Amino acid sequence: MTHQIDLEAEIQRLLTEHDRIAEQGITVQRRENVVVLGGEVESAQRRDEICRQITSHFPEIEITCDIGITRAQAPSEVEEIS
Numbered sequence: 001m002t003h004q005i006d007l008e009a010e011i012q013r014l015l016t017e018h019d020r021i022a023e024q025g026i027t028v029q030r031r032e033n034v035v036v037l038g039g040e041v042e043s044a045q046r047r048d049e050i051c052r053q054i055t056s057h058f059p060e061i062e063i064t065c066d067i068g069i070t071r072a073q074a075p076s077e078v079e080e081i082s
Helices: 002-017 044-057
Strands: 027-031 034-041 062-069
Touching: 002 027, 002 034, 002 044, 034 044, 044 062
Parallel strands: 034 062
Antiparallel strands: 027 034
């Protein structure tokens, strides 16, 4: 159990402290023999960079990247307030 917590803490530390990632909104969960990264980021390129950095830093661990893309577009309709 301690190794599991340590691994999750190491990944979280890398997510927040790495100069190319610096991301605090990503969750790290251990599911059986897989570590799942979750959350949302602003672009597919950012998601891919996060997954690339984590998998290269922890090559011995199976990583599943379940990070979604935030839809941050301008509204297409005028919102009516009543």
